Amino acid sequence: MNMKGRIETIQNRIAIAAKRSHRDPADITLIAVTKTHPATLIDTALAAGLRRIGENKIQEAEDKLPLLTQPWDEFHFIGHLQSNKIKKLMPLKPALIHSIDRFSTAQKLSQWCTAHQRHQDILLQVNTSGEVSKFGCHPDELPQLCKDVAALPNLHIQGLMTIGIFSDDETAVRNCFILLRNLRDAIQQNPPAGVKMQHLSMGMTNDFEIAIEEGATLVRIGSGLFGSRTYT
Numbered sequence: 001m002n003m004k005g006r007i008e009t010i011q012n013r014i015a016i017a018a019k020r021s022h023r024d025p026a027d028i029t030l031i032a033v034t035k036t037h038p039a040t041l042i043d044t045a046l047a048a049g050l051r052r053i054g055e056n057k058i059q060e061a062e063d064k065l066p067l068l069t070q071p072w073d074e075f076h077f078i079g080h081l082q083s084n085k086i087k088k089l090m091p092l093k094p095a096l097i098h099s100i101d102r103f104s105t106a107q108k109l110s111q112w113c114t115a116h117q118r119h120q121d122i123l124l125q126v127n128t129s130g131e132v133s134k135f136g137c138h139p140d141e142l143p144q145l146c147k148d149v150a151a152l153p154n155l156h157i158q159g160l161m162t163i164g165i166f167s168d169d170e171t172a173v174r175n176c177f178i179l180l181r182n183l184r185d186a187i188q189q190n191p192p193a194g195v196k197m198q199h200l201s202m203g204m205t206n207d208f209e210i211a212i213e214e215g216a217t218l219v220r221i222g223s224g225l226f227g228s229r230t231y232t
């Protein structure tokens with residue numbers, strides 16, 4: 001299948017999952033995860049209609065984004081953010097950083113933004129699976145993290161992000177997404193000043209339909225669009 005066909009297939013699956021759960025497909029935004037793929041392939045995808053691209057490594061994004069010849073709407077940073085990489089990430093103008101999971105990083109990001117008169121939309125990443133290999137704050141720590149980060153200047157919390165458990169057990173995967181939604185709902189009852197909970201970034205190639213059924217507004221899809229990745 002060509003790129004246009006793959007994009008249409010994913011968009012149809014998003015629409016079907018949305019309708020099944022009585023949601024408007026327009027409320028779900030597809031982020032094309034382009035990690036490991038060359039700029040030429042990303043250009044093909046942009047030309048075929050994708051508008052938002054996600055990368056998880058700053059060096060790779062820094063290398064590839066300037067090579068793109070097709071216009072795009074948004075670059076999303078979805079990987080783990082180390083404090084010492086903030087100054088490399090920010091010139092790439094991420095529309096949204098999905099992966100803030102500790103106060104110290106948020107504080108440094110806020111300081112950078114203040115010094116450069118920039119504002120940055122962020123999501124707080126939660127480890128909903130309990131897997132030690134996954135980044136994200138512990139669910140119990142989220143309310144305090146949210147409060148603390150909300151008080152920092154020039155950062156704007158827009159919602160939450162998680163990576164579902166890597167498992168064939170659909171219930172276990174679904175429970176990760178339900179947990180994220182419940183955490184969102186709890187914050188929404190009494191949100192700290194300036195906090196918006198408009199986004200749940202959850203769902204990848206193998207589980208995005210479940211994530212949509214549980215309320216995802218941003219789905220991050222890589223291999224479903226670009227085929228499997230080879231790491232070098």
Ligand SMILES: *Cc1c(COP(=O)(O)O)cnc(C)c1O
Pocket residue numbers: 033035056078079163204205206220221222223224
């Ligand atoms: C790689 C990656 C994805 C996309 O994964 P696929 O299974 O290829 O769809 C989504 N989110 C994050 C954070 C990733 O690192």
